[in-house]
Amino acid sequence: MSLSRVKDLRLPLMNLVRLKGTPILEQLHLEERLLRTSSDNWCIVNDGTNVPTIVMGMSGKPCQLIEVRPVMEDRIPVIKRFTGGGTVIVDKSTLFVSLICNKDDVPNVQPYPRSVMAWSGSLYGEVFKGVNGFQLRENDYVFGDRKFGGNAQSIIKSRWIHHTSFLWDYDVRNMAYLKLPSRVPQYRLERDHTEFVCRMKDYIERSDFIEKTVKAVGNQFTLKQVNLEDIDSYAKGGYLKTTRLLTMEELEEAMAGTTQNA
Amino acid sequence: MACRLLWASRVASHLRISVAQRGFSSVVLKDLKYADSHEWVKIDGNKATFGITDHAQDHLGDVVYVELPDVGHSVSQGKSFGAVESVKATSDINSPVSGTVVEVNEELTESPGLVNSSPYEQGWIIKVELSDAGEAEKLMDSDKYSKFCEEEDAKH
Numbered sequence: 001m002s003l004s005r006v007k008d009l010r011l012p013l014m015n016l017v018r019l020k021g022t023p024i025l026e027q028l029h030l031e032e033r034l035l036r037t038s039s040d041n042w043c044i045v046n047d048g049t050n051v052p053t054i055v056m057g058m059s060g061k062p063c064q065l066i067e068v069r070p071v072m073e074d075r076i077p078v079i080k081r082f083t084g085g086g087t088v089i090v091d092k093s094t095l096f097v098s099l100i101c102n103k104d105d106v107p108n109v110q111p112y113p114r115s116v117m118a119w120s121g122s123l124y125g126e127v128f129k130g131v132n133g134f135q136l137r138e139n140d141y142v143f144g145d146r147k148f149g150g151n152a153q154s155i156i157k158s159r160w161i162h163h164t165s166f167l168w169d170y171d172v173r174n175m176a177y178l179k180l181p182s183r184v185p186q187y188r189l190e191r192d193h194t195e196f197v198c199r200m201k202d203y204i205e206r207s208d209f210i211e212k213t214v215k216a217v218g219n220q221f222t223l224k225q226v227n228l229e230d231i232d233s234y235a236k237g238g239y240l241k242t243t244r245l246l247t248m249e250e251l252e253e254a255m256a257g258t259t260q261n262a
Numbered sequence: 263m264a265c266r267l268l269w270a271s272r273v274a275s276h277l278r279i280s281v282a283q284r285g286f287s288s289v290v291l292k293d294l295k296y297a298d299s300h301e302w303v304k305i306d307g308n309k310a311t312f313g314i315t316d317h318a319q320d321h322l323g324d325v326v327y328v329e330l331p332d333v334g335h336s337v338s339q340g341k342s343f344g345a346v347e348s349v350k351a352t353s354d355i356n357s358p359v360s361g362t363v364v365e366v367n368e369e370l371t372e373s374p375g376l377v378n379s380s381p382y383e384q385g386w387i388i389k390v391e392l393s394d395a396g397e398a399e400k401l402m403d404s405d406k407y408s409k410f411c412e413e414e415d416a417k418h
Contacts, residue, residue, distance in 0.1 A: 057347070057350075057352075058327070058329070058345070058347055058352045059326065059327035059329075082352065083350070083351070083352055084327075084347040084348070084349070084350045084351045084352045085350035085351075086350075107417070108418065109418075110321065110418045112321040112322060112323075112351075112353075113322065113323055113348060113349035113350060113351035113353075114321075114323060114349065115418070116351070117349070117350070139349060139350050151350050152350045152351070153349075153350055153351035153352070154351065154352045154353075155351055155352070155353040155354065156342065156353075156354045157299055157340075157342075157354060157356060160351075183326065
């Protein structure tokens with residue numbers, strides 16, 4: 001048996017699902033289902049989503065976070081996801097990487113936000129080795145002081161998910177749908193969206209990023225490719241689905257709330 | 263540290279219970295029971311009050327949102343009934359015993375930070391009517407929970 005095979009035997013198993021252009025709602029439903037009903041570790045990579053979509057964290061209030069009128073007029077879908085964190089607008093250029101882990105398979109990581117975040121920063125440190133200025137800053141991935149990756153987590157009894165949306169490129173017009181949130185990292189320093197974020201494409205090739213990420217994950221887990229069609233055999237049992245698309249009625253209420261407070 | 267000991271003493275005095283002094287570790291109150299998922303429970307006849315422990319709130323960071331169940335909702339020992347949001351994470355809150363929710367702490371909607379500043383007092387999360395008082399036997403007392411926390415932290 002080769003040395004690399006021996007090494008693999010000591011690493012916990014992780015299933016790798018590679019998607020391309022999967023709608024973000026479908027991706028989030030898949031993640032929530034796997035977190036709650038599977039006992040395996042998972043890495044999900046989605047190379048872009050199909051249409052521009054706004055995604056809020058669990059506690060997000062649309063009237064506070066988005067410009068509701070243009071969002072409704074332009075029929076931009078708004079999702080509330082099962083993880084914490086802030087609001088993003090994602091599209092076909094966004095890259096998504098999600099890691100679902102059993103806490104016992106990552107024993108050096110405590111199942112708490114800061115510990116998981118630090119572990120992720122170290123993993124992506126490998127991916128961006130040689131790329132100037134990469135760091136985990138507060139809870140964001142940045143080049144220098146400009147954010148290109150937003151993180152969120154959900155922690156349950158013995159498992160957790162850490163998922164990231166990477167801003168490969170963005171349309172400035174889409175950023176205009178988002179308000180300046182009340183909770184911002186200290187390093188943001190009152191900058192508006194376009195001054196605060198940067199485009200990952202200016203730093204690394206797209207395929208290079210995906211392959212280096214898979215490789216970095218493969219240094220800690222033995223990866224096994226799983227097709228989406230085979231997921232049912234891994235995810236058994238019911239769970240309460242909390243990720244959902246906001247209804248027009250909810251957005252209308254949010255707009256009414258915004259108008260009253262104006 | 264002195265402030266935390268003073269706070270613990272005041273809480274203990276108010277609740278008429280004694281405090282386990284754990285030096286620089288988190289506060290553990292003696293007359294409560296504890297789950298291994300870091301929730302505490304105070305049992306009073308057939309009613310119980312739950313919250314998350316000082317250890318949990320310290321490790322979670324600043325709580326910005328608490329998702330509360332509805333009154334009348336059934337909770338089961340070891341199963342999730344709500345969540346807290348802190349940093350960028352939602353974290354399940356698991357029920358230490360089974361029962362039916364009779365009251366939720368509405369204060370947490372406007373002031374989720376009470377879970378951090380007063381985890382055993384103003385930061386209580388729900389009150390339930392117990393369905394099986396015997397379930398509390400499966401929980402840890404304060405000494406066992408203190409040791410459990412120390413062992414968990416020592417591993418990392």
